[in-house]
Amino acid sequence: MTELGLPDTILACLFDLDGVVTKTAVVHAAAWKETFDAFLRDYDGQRGRPFDADAEYDEYVDGRPRADGVRAFLDSRGIALPEGAPDDPPDARTVHGLGNRKNDLLLAKIRTFGVEAYEGTLRYLEAVRAHGLRTAIVSSSANCRDVLRSVGAEHLFDVRIDGIVASERKLPGKPHPDTFLAAARDLGVEPSAAAVFEDALAGMDAGRAGSFGYVVGVDRVGQAAALYAHGADTVVEDLAELGGKQ
Template sequence: MTQLGLPAPIVACLFDLDGVVTKTAVVHAAAWKETFDAFLRDRDGENFRPFDAAADYAEYVDGRPRADGVRTFLAARGIGLPEGRPDDPPDAATVHGLGNRKNLLLVAKIRTEGVEPYPGTLRYVEAARARGLRTAIVSSSANTRDVLRSIRAEHLFDVRIDGVVAAERRLPGKPHPDTFLAAAADLGVRPGQAAVFEDALAGMDAGRSGHFGYVVGVDRVGHADALYAHGADVVVADLAELGGAE
């Protein structure tokens, strides 16, 4: 190990947003729960089984593009919906309709509750940049730029690969490694020279399948074993634990 708890070949750091840089994972989970519970309650009536904002969110939704999260969770419940179109209204009974309903709720929650960063992560990113490491933000969220601007952190990342960029480039989202690979390419480094920082199981899978040099699992909710099982090289509760960012 060398600087900041990373192996010697690492020259770039690729950070997820929600749950790693900002405390928005819990807001996403709440928006998904409200969306899925309303849908399931209308559909199943007295057989309604609510969305679990911890277990279901981690297993089926966290880290995935919005529509993929809808598909994956509903498939786990044996439910199929028409795909619809990306511009479907939020009351449409389609994959994209449910996803758009969730996004409306998310944006409203962010506006009313605000966004908080994880100070340990910001210090770590600043320390990495001070040591000459390149940095990128890699998120499935289409709201990434606005969130970074709200915490005045946009300047901390040389490259941004988010839901908007992924759609423009037609990159499949996590658990596929394509968005992380795109970030590494934009930074001018090979995957083996880059470290991935993720809190989502889908992000761990992306880091492992992309053959990145180091995969750091960030455990905010007590699922370290699952992060290791999905490919983490190390798991920390906060990036300050890796050193160099005190």
């Protein structure tokens, strides 16, 4: 399947949302930074070093479910908070409270600035489907469906495994492979016949752990070496580089 840049054994393609289909990764990073910086200033001046929206975002929160990202980052700073509950208010000093604060900020930023899709990805998706391959969106975001609708891309996916579905099915998030495995299962293909498209290091880890047939790293921020180190079979800056012209 050289016209798509994929092995001939691939029957389905599993796409991450933020940073692969839509230009929302930078908005997520900004919302996390605002959340964590305010918390760190309030929590302890000695530990108030600002959140690094590049390195720490990539290492601890990118691609992970919100609560997992909060736990990973706080652990890196030696901070322990009560778990709280999923419906904690955004000002609660709990893991879920911080996660909900971040989500409120994210939605506000999206409402203000809107969402854009990567045109190269949309063209590639159209080509993939024209060649008879099935497609799934796999995202830790609970806002996945609304974001897809906002860019007119919901129809490009046969299956959606997002934060809501993962919670309902009790699927651990990336870097665990369970959400991608669920997408492959819902599409009726073995992992070895599915390709994973990810920009997050946690997503690369999930692709490797799930023994998928091909893992494509999408490098939007100049981290090609890290994507390869975490399991990518190939790395591109835009999916248009893979081909897909109809």
